[in-house]
Amino acid sequence: MRFSVKHNVQQPNAINVASINRRISVAPMLDWTDRHCRYFLRQISQHTLLYTEMVTTGAIIFGKGDYLSFSDAEHPIALQLGGSDAKDMTLCAQKAQEYGYDEVNINVGCPSNRVQNGRFGACLMAEPQTVAECVSAMQQAVDIPVTVKSRIGIDDMCEMEDLDRFITTVAEAGCDTFIVHARKAWLKGLSPKENRDIPPLMYDRVYQLKQQYPDLHIDINGGVKTLDDAELHLQHIDGVMIGREVYSNPWILAGVDERFYDQAPNELTREQVIKAMQDYTEQQMQQGARFWHVARHMLGLFQNQPGARAWRRYLSENGTSDTATPATFDAALAAMAQR
Known part of the structure; x- marks a missing residue:
């Protein structure tokens, strides 16, 4: 059995994730959702959208390694990008499309100091215009969807007015899909690990976003433990992203295809x-x-x-x-x- 790897090849029949019911996804997790992990998860679910680890524009443009290759079997697959320079982000989006990715996602949620020093991740929630410029430039250059993954806010940012301003500004630039981690990120005082647990989950705020922006596709992320949890969220929003629970219990995905995509159930033991x-x-x-x-x-x-x-x-x-x-x-x- 051979396992081909994408390498600067445009896939003629690439899946357009904007045209399918893209309700369940696995979160990008640094040091975890690499190509081996994604290939493994794809054996369990054929339709769950898989995200890469965050890859920085600097690594893609200047790095010596190949940070974009993946197996054909991993589709549907989205590349998550870390960066804030519209020119660099556009170049990387073009490379993602050439490799055959189904989506490119902008990281506006990671709170680590390293990411902040690079001026990307969650700190960009305070710079909605910068994110909007990246979205606009990227969408003009590629045909695949450009999406944004964010928090509901950072530090003293108001998760009502400031979050609305962020969503409105970025949506007006052409982004129609937002994956929202239903927690604030505290860039000062909490570690990345603490930021995954200590800030309280505010699911209602994400639900409210969908009510305010009915034409946008809103996915929720944070604290999802079961497919029953996902079912409950889907009564209010469009998609559910599952993170650490998939990593500790990957078989949770075995029920996704039948339950959420009306497809044949996973028959593999x-x-x-x-x-x-x-x-x-x-x-x-x-x-x-x-x-x-x-x-x-x-x-x-x-x-x-x-x-x-x-x-x-x-x-x-x-x-x-x-x-x-x-x-x-x-x-x-x-x-x-x-x-």
């Missing part, structure tokens, strides 16, 4: 997913990857199932070794059976 990942891992290791680069994303595959702890323990203790191979998955399954 967890063991069949492992077999698919063994084939993929073998191919990736032939290209220089280590077993752990793939396996680390699969630790939660048996979450809430008998033997889940034995599965995690075996992979954690043996998967980081230079001698680990795709057969290590079989050994981890055997360890589960012997628990």
